[in-house]
Structures are given as structure tokens and as C-alpha cells.
Amino acid sequence: GNSVTQMEGPVTLSEEAFLTINCTYTATGYPSLFWYVQYPGEGLQLLLKATKADDKGSNKGFEATYRKETTSFHLEKGSVQVSDSAVYFCALMTGFQKLVFGTGTRLLVSP
Amino acid sequence: NAGVTQTPKFQVLKTGQSMTLQCAQDMNHNSMYWYRQDPGMGLRLIYYSASEGTTDKGEVPNGYNVSRLNKREFSLRLESAAPSQTSVYFCASSAGDLAGTEAFFGQGTRLTVV
Numbered sequence: 001g002n003s004v005t006q007m008e009g010p011v012t013l014s015e016e017a018f019l020t021i022n023c024t025y026t027a028t029g030y031p032s033l034f035w036y037v038q039y040p041g042e043g044l045q046l047l048l049k050a051t052k053a054d055d056k057g058s059n060k061g062f063e064a065t066y067r068k069e070t071t072s073f074h075l076e077k078g079s080v081q082v083s084d085s086a087v088y089f090c091a092l093m094t095g096f097q098k099l100v101f102g103t104g105t106r107l108l109v110s111p
Numbered sequence: 112n113a114g115v116t117q118t119p120k121f122q123v124l125k126t127g128q129s130m131t132l133q134c135a136q137d138m139n140h141n142s143m144y145w146y147r148q149d150p151g152m153g154l155r156l157i158y159y160s161a162s163e164g165t166t167d168k169g170e171v172p173n174g175y176n177v178s179r180l181n182k183r184e185f186s187l188r189l190e191s192a193a194p195s196q197t198s199v200y201f202c203a204s205s206a207g208d209l210a211g212t213e214a215f216f217g218q219g220t221r222l223t224v225v
Contacts, residue, residue: 004153032211043115043201043216044154051211089153098169099144099203099214103153 002027006090006102013109019077021105023064023090026071031092033057033066033073034099038087047075047088085109113137117202117217124192124224132187132220134202142207143185144169144214145177147198154201160185161207192224 007022032051036044048057053068090102146154156169158177176188205214
């Protein structure tokens with residue numbers, strides 16, 4: 001079946017450090033790929049997405065590239081801020097519009 | 112600009128009690144979803160509705176029922192609550208007609224079954 005694997009957290013960084021959160025997937029066909037972010041006490045909101053191979057999604061300084069050959073969609077940011085502290089979920093969507101999520105990675109950024 | 116609204120936000124139930132979680136969206140979306148979020152498990156799909164009048168099981172449907180009352184509303188019912196259903200429940204909706212369509216989430220319902 002379809003699945004998403006994310007690196008376990010928490011990821012602890014100092015402000016202005018470089019961030020990578022790894023995500024790999026297993027899916028039949030050609031899924032769309034997403035990163036969602038969840039701030040404390042809130043629901044999830046879309047951070048970025050990519051719908052086909054080699055697409056790069058970007059938003060708020062975050063980037064991720066859809067790599068079909070390695071079935072990966074790693075999230076990166078060049079310089080994190082304290083306000084980026086949240087839980088990040090990688091997800092894929094296949095037919096019938098079902099979103100499948102990874103387990104989430106908590107990011108903690110200290111001043 | 113409400114988006115997806117869930118009620119209630121918090122609920123405590125005794126084992127065996129029943130309750131319905133309500134969800135409404137005002138974005139004219141076709142597809143709606145119910146997920147549960149548990150520590151270390153991510154979000155798991157309980158049920159979804161691809162369009163008004165249809166519902167389908169997700170990954171963890173046992174112990175739950177759903178109703179797509181109309182295009183706006185999608186409710187989740189626990190007929191006989193069990194402690195294993197203690198979780199945070201999220202409703203979501205999406206236009207559902209294009210690849211990569213964004214899903215919008217409600218604020219969640221934190222349910223504790225004692």
C-alpha cells in the first residue's frame with residue numbers, strides 16, 4: 001500500500017541553522033507530494049507541494065524537490081527561525097483524493 | 112472566512128457512551144475527511160467522502176460511523192466509546208477535483224475516553 005516515512009524527531013537546532021527533514025514514500029502510480037505544518041494547538045496547514053517528478057515546491061523559505069528516482073521529498077530551509085518551531089508532516093495523495101501522512105517530525109529552534 | 116469548523120473542541124466521555132463530532136466547511140469542497148492523530152502515529156484516515164452522498168472507509172474505520180449530511184457537513188459518530196479512541200480528531204476538506212489539491216483542516220477535537 002501507499003506509505004510515507006519521515007525521520008524521527010525531535011530535531012533541535014539553533015536559530016539560523018540549516019534544516020533538512022527527510023521524507024521517502026512508497027506509492028503506486030504518480031502521487032502528489034505535500035509538506036504540512038502544525039503549530040501548537042492548531043490544525044494542519046499546507047506548507048508546500050509538488051505534483052510531478054522534478055517539481056520543486058517552495059514557501060516561506062522552505063523548499064522540497066520531488067525525486068522520483070529516489071522516491072523522496074526532503075524538506076529544507078537555509079536559515080531557521082524560532083517561529084519555525086512546529087511539527088512537520090510529509091504526505092502523499094493518490095487516486096480518490098486520499099491523503100496519507102507520515103508520522104510527523106517535531107522541530108525545535110532555540111534563540 | 113471560517114474554512115473548516117469542528118465542534119466540540121474538547122470532550123470527555125465515559126466508556127460505552129456515544130457522541131457525534133460535527134464538521135462543516137464553507138468552501139464548496141467536494142471531498143471531506145476524518146483523521147485521528149496519535150503520538151508517534153501521524154494522522155490516520157478514518158473515513159472520507161469523495162462527494163456528497165458517498166462515504167468510504169479509510170485505514171482505521173472500526174468503531175466509527177460517518178454521515179455526509181450535505182455538501183457542507185460531514186459528521187463522525189462513536190456509538191460506544193472505548194479508551195483506545197482517546198485521540199485528537201481532525202476534519203479536513205478539499206476541492207478534490209485536481210491532482211495536488213490542497214486539503215484544509217479544522218482546529219481539531221481532543222477526545223478523552225475514561
